[in-house]
Amino acid sequence: MPESVPVRCPACRREHVYTAPPYPCACGSPAAPRLDRAAGPVMLAHRAWDEEWVTVRCAACGRSNQWPHPELGCPCGTVLRLPVSDAPSPTARPEADAHQAPARRAPFRPLTIRTARDAVTAAALYLRWLGYRDIRRADQRPPSGIGLAAHGLVAQVDPAVRPASSRDVECLWLTAMTESAACVYFSLSGYAEEARARADTLSVPLFVLDLTGTPTPVNGPGQELSESGAG
The missing domain is CATH 3.40.1350 (Trna Endonuclease; Chain: A, domain 1)
Structure with missing residues (x-):
């Protein structure tokens, strides 16, 4: 299950609950960034392409994928970037042979386009x-x-x-x-x-x-x- 963490907006002090979105690995298993509960959110003032992505290790096959950095839009207009942890998920159980993938790909899971x-x-x-x-x-x-x-x-x-x-x-x-x-x-x-x-x-x-x-x-x-x- 994707993890949820409490998030307080530094600008308006509103409380939110954020759930990290999962993305499909090439093996078909969902993988989500592991959020760093010890660090607070960062207000996003500008964007840089290299900072838009985080590396996420698939718990099923061990692949390292790059997914969009978790972000939360507060109703006050502030965009918050959620810190992620490099630590492996405690539920991660890589298979013995990470090079083996299912013969058929799982269905593609799209991302709604707004921008x-x-x-x-x-x-x-x-x-x-x-x-x-x-x-x-x-x-x-x-x-x-x-x-x-x-x-x-x-x-x-x-x-x-x-x-x-x-x-x-x-x-x-x-x-x-x-x-x-x-x-x-x-x-x-x-x-x-x-x-x-x-x-x-x-x-x-x-x-x-x-x-x-x-x-x-x-x-x-x-x-x-x-x-x-x-x-």
Whole structure:
């Protein structure tokens, strides 16, 4: 069960009860950050990408995953970042062979999208579900949206209100070619007809993110990736 801790907002002194959200590990088991009860929350004044993630060890298979840092929004308008503990969970029981995973993946558990940051997090969670590791912000910033990278992969998350264009797809593909990597595109508003045609020609997997945070493949390469995973 996810753990809950009492949290007092330093700004308005309101009392809250926070429950750490679980995220799906690649093995299919839920994993949640272990909260540090001894440390108080920190008021979030600014964001830095490197501070957005915490390492969480899966109790079932022993994998180390990076999940979004736990945060709580107080009604007074203050955003609180909850400290996490590096100590392993007392209920953690790694299996004898951490390299063995179920033949079939568990269903993907989406993250509701309310902001552009949520869209990036949802895409990162989906990539991890597919089997990609070490998801991070890409070194090269794409012409639109936000770039993500993993070992052997570059991805683009486009939260724009307009459909992605063929130029957007081509730019991602060229970036992937220069890094000898595969690529995948996530869009909140879909794709122009010529963008889909170009993606099919270049074998770029396309996904549409709905507001539930569920990526849906919209072309052949996307369907193939969703079924086979990172391989």
